[in-house]
Amino acid sequence: MGGYGDVELIKSNGERLDGRTVDELRPITIEVGVLPAARGSCRMTWGLNIAEVAVYGPMEAHPRKIQRPDRAVLDVRYNMAPFSTSDRIRPGFNRRSREISKVTAEALESIVMVEMFPRSKIRVEIEILCAEAGTRCCGITAAAVALADAGIPMKDMLVSVAAGKINDIVVLDLDKAEDNYGQADLPVGILPNSKEIAFLQMDGDLSPEEFELAMKYNMKAVDEIHKLQVEALKSKYSGGEN
Amino acid sequence: MGGYGDVELIKSNGERLDGRTVDELRPITIEVGVLPAARGSCRMTWGLNIAEVAVYGPMEAHPRKIQRPDRAVLDVRYNMAPFSTSDRIRPGFNRRSREISKVTAEALESIVMVEMFPRSKIRVEIEILCAEAGTRCCGITAAAVALADAGIPMKDMLVSVAAGKINDIVVLDLDKAEDNYGQADLPVGILPNSKEIAFLQMDGDLSPEEFELAMKYNMKAVDEIHKLQVEALKSKYSGGEN
Amino acid sequence: MGGYGDVELIKSNGERLDGRTVDELRPITIEVGVLPAARGSCRMTWGLNIAEVAVYGPMEAHPRKIQRPDRAVLDVRYNMAPFSTSDRIRPGFNRRSREISKVTAEALESIVMVEMFPRSKIRVEIEILCAEAGTRCCGITAAAVALADAGIPMKDMLVSVAAGKINDIVVLDLDKAEDNYGQADLPVGILPNSKEIAFLQMDGDLSPEEFELAMKYNMKAVDEIHKLQVEALKSKYSGGEN
Amino acid sequence: MVKIVPRLLKDQLAKLAEEDLRIDERGRFERRKIHMEVDVLSNAEGSSKVVWGGTIVYAGVKFALREPYSDRPADGALMTSAELRPVANLKYEPGPPSPESIELGRVVDRGIRESGCIEMASLCVVPGESVWNVNLDIHVMSDKGNIFDACALAGIAALKTATVPANRFDVGEDHKLPVNKIPIMCSYQKVGGRFVYDPCEEEELGGNERVHITLGDDGHVHSLQKGLKGTFSTAEFAEIFANAGEQAEELRKIVEEMVI
């Protein structure tokens, strides 16, 4: 985190610069079945973030040495498009995207019923088309929906969201400016039914009390986002329009 | 193409800077069996260009996933030696050489009787030792001869040659200066007997009429070059000297 | 070699800058069984050099194409830690370390009874933690001890040591300053019992007579170092302390 | 096993061809539906989304300042990239770019570059000191056939809508990127013995050689590329070359209408 505690991000009336309250999410839309070549897919916009996810498989796992005799492996790629950020980024994977791909795969493997597909592989391709802070949460949340759209059996849905700290105040869902000058970021991935944690990262500085509050905000947001996930999936399968 | 229409490349008498007419080739020599370690080989000089080609195989295709159950694959590498150009080039393959390798392989697969060697691989190594414009045509033409020298069954020979445009005039076989300041380049690969097209690229600017004329020059040159190919192969197999 | 014959490296009394005589080794310590995760291991300090070696295997050789039907292969890596040199070096392998890995593997394959383990692989990991001239000799000598510690059958031990030339005088075991301004370096790998040569490199400038003298110094040092190897191994297996 | 499908598919496509039919019931030179949007990516200085049948492509333009090359002190540069990435289809695998991916990128790049649609001198900020580098990145999200044409179309549309962010870089006022021409790529594939326009996924799988033709506003050709194994006659080429002229005109209109 930048850790610049001195940039004013919360107005005197307690509102954030974009008018949100401390525990308010940016606007979110979710759409499924958007990529014809994929078995399942999802488009999610979250503030100015845009993520599109394609799911392929289950298919035979290649090369052989990645096969697991008792379950499927998830082959997850988180990729930022070169034009997704203010300064163009070089195409291809870097250490950051590889780490995000790994923790995303592990979070999704915690909800997918991987035991049903021994020796197979499920490919999850997360493309960030526009990035404005919080892309990993956006990608994970959209990936869970795309897996459901692909008909992959899952024991629960997965919602990812982050709370953080700005101007020494805990807030939900940091936007770009808040992230640049923020003091902490606590992204989580929660199973909305069991409330179990499948994904957890954090960096910056949080006291135990701040940590608790951030988790509280996150848990509340999980239910809101989960509703949108369910609506998007229903809307497709009930013949509704998106 | 550079597209500098204002550099004088054709003299007032209609001659080009090196004295050639518009539809005249640079001097060409072809020699076969020049590389003892190869199953078939060819050395071609074309103006100042020098290409040497080695052919190995057919052999079992490795790794397995490149095997085709019904035919051989051609594994073609087009490589420019570091000292082949005016400014030294770094050894190894770049995007240009990979694209040329691909289109060369596809052109050669169109003439080699690949169905006769299922699951196998034929390696074609094209080395450009000196480059003075037109190396891809030189490489393809020499590779076809090297395949024949290796005894690989082919349904026709293959000749590659390029016409282009300089000073708004269509000419055959651009040399270095003409290529640097030229307005268009149209390399083709032609089966000399059927006159079918197995290789085609073009960049620059050609009107439909200019395109037609460029193709006419190319077709005429194909017959000339084909004669040299046949002579080179005959000269080896009839015990003649080169 | 730097080849700066004009830097004074030998004092008027014939002593070297660190007080050694021309045929004297730097202080050496050898310890075995230092890395709990490895099957065999060795730590060697040689002057300021520190090398630690881990041996794993014999294990099935992967990928398959590196397998030999009649013997084991040695998979040797010589690696310098980023902090091992005065200027930090980038982690990972370079052409120098790959060449040293190759010649080290070949030297060790000359003493290991590789025929006893067909189709298998023995991994030898040489880590240079501090480098002060002579790291390849230190690595080879320690690797031979680590192989013995791992219980790998060997037909002889292997000792590596280098003589060189400074100020036109042949000396044993160049240290950092001597190496920087030296005129020649002759590292060898000798089987202490048969006195056969399993490893040999040299660069710089040596007359035939100087070469002979350098070899004589090396041979003498081999016996000294071999004694330390044997002591280290004995000390472990006789229950002695290090 | 994977290899059996194309054999059967090839037979089916050949049978259909005998009656001059296509697997998705189009005519030989009939195009799939196109839906195009522009200005769809808020962090790009120009952007487009092309939905071409089931093929979906995004294009984004980014600018950066740099020193010019000493031999062309007043010229900027345009770099176009397009890649076959695993998101776009089951058949694409992660790893270093395949020859197919490199060919796509280079052919799309040549079509745009050789048309001269952007004058390199128009990218000069201070001669000898500072010029614009234009990065046109084309992102294929769904490949259901003919991504070459979809990439080329998305690319020129993104350029046509791009704004040079001079203000952000402190070198003057923002302004439209000057784009003089609209090069259009038209791709044909030999399927069941004859060339068809705008091949769909199955036709690409079961087809033979492919030809890509990029035409400029005046009907001049700026780029050609033959891909894959196979040969064709000059007469066959003449037919698709003529057809490409008609297709290009229609597509050019779509771009013009979209980006006014």
Next chain:
Amino acid sequence: MVKIVPRLLKDQLAKLAEEDLRIDERGRFERRKIHMEVDVLSNAEGSSKVVWGGTIVYAGVKFALREPYSDRPADGALMTSAELRPVANLKYEPGPPSPESIELGRVVDRGIRESGCIEMASLCVVPGESVWNVNLDIHVMSDKGNIFDACALAGIAALKTATVPANRFDVGEDHKLPVNKIPIMCSYQKVGGRFVYDPCEEEELGGNERVHITLGDDGHVHSLQKGLKGTFSTAEFAEIFANAGEQAEELRKIVEEMVI
């Protein structure tokens, strides 16, 4: 075949867990023995060796001067690297860094960086002209479990003992690198259904998800990471979070005593 072992191991670990036992007879939150040395590498400007049970890690600090980034003209930088290399265990293979290796490096780096133990402004030599780049390289020599905590410990110890080689670079007198805080990482793994502290090699092989917690001097959390497949409840997290506070305090004392 390799895959059978973990199955049996998992069963064994589960059985032990029922009686609240561990495979190496430790208590749930009992740490293995630690032996630490500093100043062990003569070519590094700061160094340490940590022997943590059978896990052995070296850390070395190197300095270099460079120009600062234009947006932070008075800030130097700290780069921490840690890798899973073949020397450390039979299971690590040569080749480009695996996702596991990248995660190790990034998590160790974040723990140290986010604690603010080094103020970037303290690395300035001449503002706008010259700042120190600090490279902290952590070298795992033997992995018998919990290399995350061993790396983090070796890293902060090497920093605490580091001398800025200003003299050698002709920019003043050598001086101690100012290190304000001692971040400590505590790692827990779910084994047989409950989290244990400081997992050993077998527990890592037969365990499930892992949690890494880095705590600062004041008990604030600076970095969290959940790794591997598996889920846990907020109550489970609360328990290990509380325990981490205790462990961190003990380990911090070891560092303080060692490096005076």
Next chain:
Amino acid sequence: MVKIVPRLLKDQLAKLAEEDLRIDERGRFERRKIHMEVDVLSNAEGSSKVVWGGTIVYAGVKFALREPYSDRPADGALMTSAELRPVANLKYEPGPPSPESIELGRVVDRGIRESGCIEMASLCVVPGESVWNVNLDIHVMSDKGNIFDACALAGIAALKTATVPANRFDVGEDHKLPVNKIPIMCSYQKVGGRFVYDPCEEEELGGNERVHITLGDDGHVHSLQKGLKGTFSTAEFAEIFANAGEQAEELRKIVEEMVI
């Protein structure tokens, strides 16, 4: 299967060795025929082609200007490269350089560099500002054995004929590259129990360890390298070391005659 051949070949070579014969009927220390040409590549500033038995090698020299390194302000540099590429033999595969390829390049480079045949100070254009970088690239086209010696020979011949293109770079008149010495490499392989000079392809396939000796004009040794598995005695080495002196003298004459 491929592995069976060497076994039989080894037996055959051993049998021949018993009667002091070689598979291609040469004497133990007899060299194959050499044909050498120089100035064969019009874009290189120095070049040679060596046909050594069935082994064919090209070498080309290119020059470029660069700033000198600060610790050696008046020194240029010579970079020699040689690689095992797929063109040269069925057995070489594409991909990153193998250890064998790296060894070839480094051993050839050391032989030339350590002989001091080019004084680095002679490559200075303006001290502290501009020096020549000399790139000697050696291209193996056909490997029928002993490419080490062929590469070394082609390399020194290309250097001996090189012209410094000062005119083209606007730093004075073109002039011969000053080359003071002619280092010669002589390679020996253990075949059937004894060392032979100039091994052919079959002897390399069925042989054991290899020794490369580079000698300077005065008989001094500049580079040694033992390659491959196997050991030898000091007496064996003394024999080939003595022979190398004779071989080097003959080969040095060939170079001298060729390049006058």
